[in-house]
Amino acid sequence: MTTAAEPAPVVEARGLHRFFRRGGDEVAAVRDVSFVVGHGELIAVRGPSGSGKSTLLALLAGVDRPDAGEVRLDGEVINFRDAPDPATARRRTIGVLTQAGGLIEHLSVRDNLRVAARARRSTDDVDALLDLVGLGHRATAVPSQLSGGETARAGLAVALIGSPRLLLADEPTAEVSATEEQSLLELLTNVRPSDGATIVVTHSDAVAGAAQRILDLSAGRLVA
Ligand SMILES: Nc1ncnc2c1ncn2[C@@H]1O[C@H](COP(=O)(O)OP(=O)(O)OP(=O)(O)O)[C@@H](O)[C@H]1O
Ligand SMILES: [Mg+2]
Secondary structure (H helix, E strand, C coil), X not given: XXXXXXXXXXXXXXXXXXXXXXXXXXEEEEEEEEEEXXXXXXXXXXXXXXXXXXXXXXXXXXXXXXXXXXXXXXXXXXXXXXCCCHHHHHCCCEEEECCCCCCCCCCCHHHHHHHHHHHCCCCCCHHHHHHHXXXXXXXXXXXXXXXXXHHHHHHHHHHHCCCCCEEEEECCXXXXXXXXXXXXXXXXXXHCCCCCEEEEECCCHHHXXXXXXXXXXXXXXXXX
């Protein structure tokens, strides 16, 4: 009998630390955070304001480098203290949805998707993606004309371009009604990477309830 090697987890965070200097003080925004996310998992990250949620997401996204520790994606180290340029290295495999949607203000929704597709060298059909997130009828709108829910959907479409292995979302439902939150949640659950990983920062019980696992942060540390 042969035993195939276990595939690496999609995401592996090991001993992540991130410090910020503020005036004479040093703020430990993320302290010794380690966790893994398996294939197809949806994980929620919770914690009070200032507990390090966005800082952790930036480390996972390769937008920021940790002071110690490393981030692996599918077993490959993508971010560490001296990483040459984690963002460039992983642009095509990590999709990020921020609260403001991360959209370029003077471009239409469709053109925002086109720009993202070009940046990721993706040939994804942007109109099909807009239909998938229920925004086909808003393709020519500019971001300032979108509601909170539509902004979240547009941001999600941008994040999904190129079928990322890892989908990161920072409070995607913070600006929407409870009804819209429920429908965004269903959408996210349906379109997230089926074999990859999804990590959602949220204050919402509904979003946390849809997750397979919850990571609770307190003052930069994971609490059991
Ligand atoms: N660039 C920075 N420079 C200095 N301090 C920072 C920086 N970014 C974050 N911090 C500090 O690190 C800590 C964690 O911030 P972070 O934004 O990660 O919290 P959060 O959990 O996302 O909070 P919120 O729920 O309000 O979004 C806070 O004390 C914050 O002030
Ligand atoms: Mg935050």
